[in-house]
Amino acid sequence: MNFTLPQMTSTLKTTFATLRYPNYRAYLIGFMISVCGLWAHLTAAGFLVYDLTGSATYLGYFGFAQGFAFILLALLSGVIADRVPRRKMLIFTQFGMMIEAAVLAVLTFSGTIQAWQVIGLTFILGIIRALDSPNRLAFISELVEPEDLSNAIPLHSTFLNSAAIIGPIVAGLLYTLIGPGWVFLFDAVTYIAFIIPLMRMRTTHEQDHLQKHHSAALREMKDGLSYAFSNSIIRLLLLSLLLYNIFGLSVRNLTPAWASNVLLGGAQTNSWLLAGVGVGAVVAALVIASMSYKRVRGKLRLFGGFAYATSLITLFFFRWQSISILMFVLMGTASMMIANNTLGIIQTCVSEQVRGRVTGIFTMMFMGGSTIGSLLVGYLADNIGETHTVLICGLVLLTLTLYLMFNKRELVSLG
Secondary structure, eight states, rough: OOHHHHHHHHHHHHHTGGSSSSHHHHHHHHHHHHHHHHHHHHHHHHHHHHHHOOOOOHHHHHHHHHHHHHHHHHHHHHHHHTTTHHHHHHHHHHHHHHHHHHHHHHHHHTTOOOHHHHHHHHHHHHHHHHHHHHHHHGGGGTTOGGGGGGHHHHHHHHHHHHHHHHHHHHHHHHHTTTTTHHEEEEEEEEHHHHHHHHOOOOOOOOOOOOOOOOOOOOHHHHHHHHHHHHHHHHHHHHHHHHHHHHHGGGGGGGGGHHIIIIIIOOOOHHHHHHHHHHHHHHHHHHHHTTTSSSOOOOHHHHHHHHHHHHHHHHHHHHHHHHHHHHHHHHHHHHHHHHHHHHHHHHHHSOOOOHEEEHHHHHHHHHHHHHHHHHHHHHHHHHHHHHHHHHHHHHHHHHHHHHHHHOHHHHHHHHO
């Protein structure tokens, strides 16, 4: 199909429509830089744990440490996101993540770093991120008009996953050339680029939180859960997201073991695989953004399920580095198709009064699935091997996708 220049221009305008908002533009640039540091941090920390232990089970502990706080705190974080000025909360969490990265850098430079310290600090980072994530996702609604949310969310994911390409590559280079401590120091510095524009930014919604009347936090958590799970579509979206992440997203935590044991590589191979995930996610996010005003999100979500299953099954049969990188690209595409379209559908059908709480439930399901799955895949990898573990996960995802396709047709038709 041939595209004319006006058609291409129109597509680009649609894809990047929400960049016309100055606050959103400043937010995205600072956010991308800080997440680049975060991805570098997580990439280096995971490989450092494997370097120190040589155990896939410890990679499972590392993945669990990242996500367990989301299970504990995501609902409360959602309540907080509906109660406090979101911009100020974001500044607080960025400072917290900066301090955690700096502590990890100091321990690594001192030569006393141990796996349990990396995992413990990763758990602390997880607590801060659990407070940050629902608040950040809900904050998007303060930066653009409601009719532009369907474009702002995938564009946000585009910038996030662009950082997910750069961050692991930076981590691989720094880790190999000068050591992991410099990766953690790099991460600490990048938060400044996000904190400064947040401190200068003002939104028209900031005073709304101070004027609202709030009931008890537990009551609001209960109301949020009731709101989300009484809606059959939202309930089905959230539960299927949980399963996709138990058997899909969690496999990424095996990347250091896959790079070392299956591909016989090292930190650089690990970085290329994770960067591949970012490439796939960026491609998917741009596709979703370009189609954000069309009613195809249900179909894209289903396609993501098939793509995820295909990537894992292919990894089992073809154990070459080039094929592995391509399949990690496909994994990134699939994950974005599932998660972004789930969030997009939910964000456009919830009321503003419960937006923070519902995004908190989304975050809990998203990270909770990966957390539970991390322990499962880590245990399986140490007992039956990485290759058979990804095959089992791929077959489970294929079964789940076929079930949704033939038994839950209402999901496929969602716009």
